[in-house]
Amino acid sequence: xxxISQLSKRFSQGRxxxxxxxxxxxxxxxxxxxxxxxxxxxxxxAGKTTTxxxxxxxxxxxxxxxxVDGIDVATQPQAALARMGVLSxxxxxxxxxxxxxxxVYYGRLHGMTRAAANxxxxxxxxxxxxxxxxxxxxxxxxQGERMKxxxxxxxxxxxxxxxxxxxxxxxxxLATRALRQAxxxxxxxxxxxxxxxxxIMQEVERLCDQVVVVSHGRTVARGTxxxxxxxxxxxxxxxxxxxxAFTRQERGAALANAGAVAGVAR
Amino acid sequence: MNAGANAGANVGAKVGANVGAKVGxxxxxLQRAWTVYTKELMDALRDRRTLLVVLLSSVALGPLLLxxxxxxxxxxxxRAEARVIVVQGIEHxxxxxxxxxxxxxxxxxxxxxxxxxxxxxxxxDPVLVVPPSFQAELARGEVPVVELLSSSxxxxxxxxxxxxxxxxxxxxxxxxxxxxAVRGVAxxxxxxxxxxxxxxxxxxxxxxxxxxxxxxxVMMAVLYGALNAALDTTAGERERGSLEPLLMxxxxxWALVLGKWGAVASVAMLIxxxxxxxxxxxxxxxxxxxxxxxxxxxxxxxxxxIALLIPLAGALSAVLMAIAIRCKSFKEAQANATVVILGVxxxxxVTLLNQEGTAAWHLWVPALAQSTLMGRVLxxxxxxxxxxxxxxxxxxxxxxxxxxxxARTLHSAALK
Numbered sequence: 001x002x003x004i005s006q007l008s009k010r011f012s013q014g015r016x017x018x019x020x021x022x023x024x025x026x027x028x029x030x031x032x033x034x035x036x037x038x039x040x041x042x043x044x045x046a047g048k049t050t051t052x053x054x055x056x057x058x059x060x061x062x063x064x065x066x067x068v069d070g071i072d073v074a075t076q077p078q079a080a081l082a083r084m085g086v087l088s089x090x091x092x093x094x095x096x097x098x099x100x101x102x103x104v105y106y107g108r109l110h111g112m113t114r115a116a117a118n119x120x121x122x123x124x125x126x127x128x129x130x131x132x133x134x135x136x137x138x139x140x141x142x143q144g145e146r147m148k149x150x151x152x153x154x155x156x157x158x159x160x161x162x163x164x165x166x167x168x169x170x171x172x173x174l175a176t177r178a179l180r181q182a183x184x185x186x187x188x189x190x191x192x193x194x195x196x197x198x199x200i201m202q203e204v205e206r207l208c209d210q211v212v213v214v215s216h217g218r219t220v221a222r223g224t225x226x227x228x229x230x231x232x233x234x235x236x237x238x239x240x241x242x243x244x245a246f247t248r249q250e251r252g253a254a255l256a257n258a259g260a261v262a263g264v265a266r
Numbered sequence: 267m268n269a270g271a272n273a274g275a276n277v278g279a280k281v282g283a284n285v286g287a288k289v290g291x292x293x294x295x296l297q298r299a300w301t302v303y304t305k306e307l308m309d310a311l312r313d314r315r316t317l318l319v320v321l322l323s324s325v326a327l328g329p330l331l332l333x334x335x336x337x338x339x340x341x342x343x344x345r346a347e348a349r350v351i352v353v354q355g356i357e358h359x360x361x362x363x364x365x366x367x368x369x370x371x372x373x374x375x376x377x378x379x380x381x382x383x384x385x386x387x388x389x390x391d392p393v394l395v396v397p398p399s400f401q402a403e404l405a406r407g408e409v410p411v412v413e414l415l416s417s418s419x420x421x422x423x424x425x426x427x428x429x430x431x432x433x434x435x436x437x438x439x440x441x442x443x444x445x446x447a448v449r450g451v452a453x454x455x456x457x458x459x460x461x462x463x464x465x466x467x468x469x470x471x472x473x474x475x476x477x478x479x480x481x482x483x484v485m486m487a488v489l490y491g492a493l494n495a496a497l498d499t500t501a502g503e504r505e506r507g508s509l510e511p512l513l514m515x516x517x518x519x520w521a522l523v524l525g526k527w528g529a530v531a532s533v534a535m536l537i538x539x540x541x542x543x544x545x546x547x548x549x550x551x552x553x554x555x556x557x558x559x560x561x562x563x564x565x566x567x568x569x570x571x572i573a574l575l576i577p578l579a580g581a582l583s584a585v586l587m588a589i590a591i592r593c594k595s596f597k598e599a600q601a602n603a604t605v606v607i608l609g610v611x612x613x614x615x616v617t618l619l620n621q622e623g624t625a626a627w628h629l630w631v632p633a634l635a636q637s638t639l640m641g642r643v644l645x646x647x648x649x650x651x652x653x654x655x656x657x658x659x660x661x662x663x664x665x666x667x668x669x670x671x672x673a674r675t676l677h678s679a680a681l682k
Contacts, residue, residue, distance in 0.1 A: 058677060078518070081516040088514065089510075090511060092506035092508030093508060094305070094508060110516060154511070
């Protein structure tokens, strides 16, 4: 279970007179339960990646708390990381190592024995359907193969909590479906707590039990997909998301822009 | 870390028999560092093409250099042994010819256009030009003028010119002695003293003149050996996007830094050992007694070189990593690493430019200290153990500082 309360993060951009402070995350709070897929939905630049980086102890928060299975990330980052598997936006593999070596390496860093890591790698390969990849070098992997390897690498220590930052970026339909299937198995058969960030509503709508809508660094809505639809009075989830995530001004400006573009095209 | 394991165990009870509790955060810094080390080393060793180029160039260094030196020496020897003098117009000077032949010199007539050949360094001997009136002037007791042509741009001819001058001085002296003897003056009246030349430099220090470039070349081999691995494990990792996932492991960052540095330093040290040892078989290949006398590089010298180079290899690896961790791409890191390469190649020049010899501060500067001490080893001087310890300690401090910087920068580097 991941419990986030009042999480805040500021960045300062530029130097000297041009310096300005950007509030990337502003008191975000939500709870992701075990056996449940929680979707973090928000437009680009809403603060999703920053939030997840703070959960993964990569960035220190300016305010608020993150607890992973009751462990405070700020004070015990290593204990918290041992209970998390994170698939971040950066999914680089060592190109000269095989998929198996890439995966087992992380298991060893988690303190597993070589035998245990290899056995776990085999079972992950079965789940993610990546047997043919295992003994190949990561050089020249496709986006889908890369994602599978990176996911297996993040799950090598069988973490109870799984965090995925925009996992479907750059994947084709089949790879996306395979990933969705894997996440369902992890939720239903293993009872994992899964947090999943995305800016694509269809993804979130298909997969998530609970949705947290983030915009401008704030949590603007929380609930299941039907709850959010009911709250906005929309039948279409995309419309509901636009209603929730953007201010009226932003929507107006976007429409005006589109009109201008259409005018130029004409 | 213990507290973390306890908390993990407490929650583990709630989650049930979870692997998380079994895995935990057990295993110390060293075990994690070892994991990183073996992975990075395997990664570096699989980069066959780069490794092959670096290894070949470092192993070929010794034999290649020895072949060059031996060719240089053989050329000098050949000319010294040949006892040849190139003269134009020797037919005008029978008495000079007589003298030269008595000195067992072979007289060769100057080729046509010798002035241009001398200028172009095509002719390796200076040319003596004898005027047609030579013999007549000599007989009249006048002073004929001969010209010795060489070019200061032509090093071979310039080197041989001294030998010819000495030979001609011998002719002058003989003529003078004969004239005085005719007038009944003892030759000793002319010569107040006799000068004997003796070269005090022993073979060892003559060798040092020739082989000053050896420490420099060996250091460059070590630097280039470390360069690729150091950049790949920092800037390369950043560029691939594999640094951020790496930091999401519950491994202390010092374990990551130590493991990475260990792998880079191992490669650099391997290169150091190989390039030093390559001079040993190189000497068997080059069978010149003069080279053997000039360049005394046995197992003893090789071991001293290795002992001096290993701390330097560690320090250079750490410094390169510290520079590269700030760079977003491998290419940017290569551009930045030029500063280190320039430093290591220029610092040894301080000893050449500084006419006052070795100053105390030279031993406090990495690379300069090593090249100074390696120079002493080549000269056959004994090294003071305090000096060796000092240079190693400076390298160790530099290593620790650079690695501390890498550890501190690792997180912010992963995110940008």
